[in-house]
Amino acid sequence: MANKKGRWKRAIVSSVSTVLVFAIAMILGFSLQKCIVLPGYEQDGTCCSDADMLGCLLSLGQISQRDGLLVTWYHAANSKEQMKAALSSSVMVLESDVTTEGCDTVDETGVPIMVHPPAIYSDNT
Secondary structure (H helix, E strand, O other): OHHHHHHHHHHHHHHHHHHHHHHHHHHHHHHHOOOOOOOOOOOOOOOOOOOOHHHHHHHOOOOOOOOHHHOOEEOOOOOHHHHHHHHOOOOOEEOOOEEEOOOOOOOOOOOEEEOOOOOOOOOOO
16 A cells, blocks of 8 residues: 555656656746747747747747647756756757656655656756
8 A cells, every 4th residue: 555655656746847847948948048030930039828838839930830740859858968968959848757866765855856767866856
């Protein structure tokens, strides 16, 4: 029973943390990225907070139409090195896995970290 509770707890923490990190990465990426506006598109410099990702990328001129196949991703930007590489590349969206440091061990800290399971330690918090 305790093992099942631990699994659910880890799944919930991982899911919430992933969404939070993704949202922060999107906000930072759009805030810090120098945008190239395609001909025929106006650039207002911001995305509406209620817009979806394709809407934001479209308004920023990153894609020419509402088509997810035009979006470029960096998969598994989990370590500081991978995150730095992703941020200095031309990708539009970063993907990472989030769990808690030392997950399911006696050393679990509750600190969210970016790491791909089954790893439980990372240099990126």
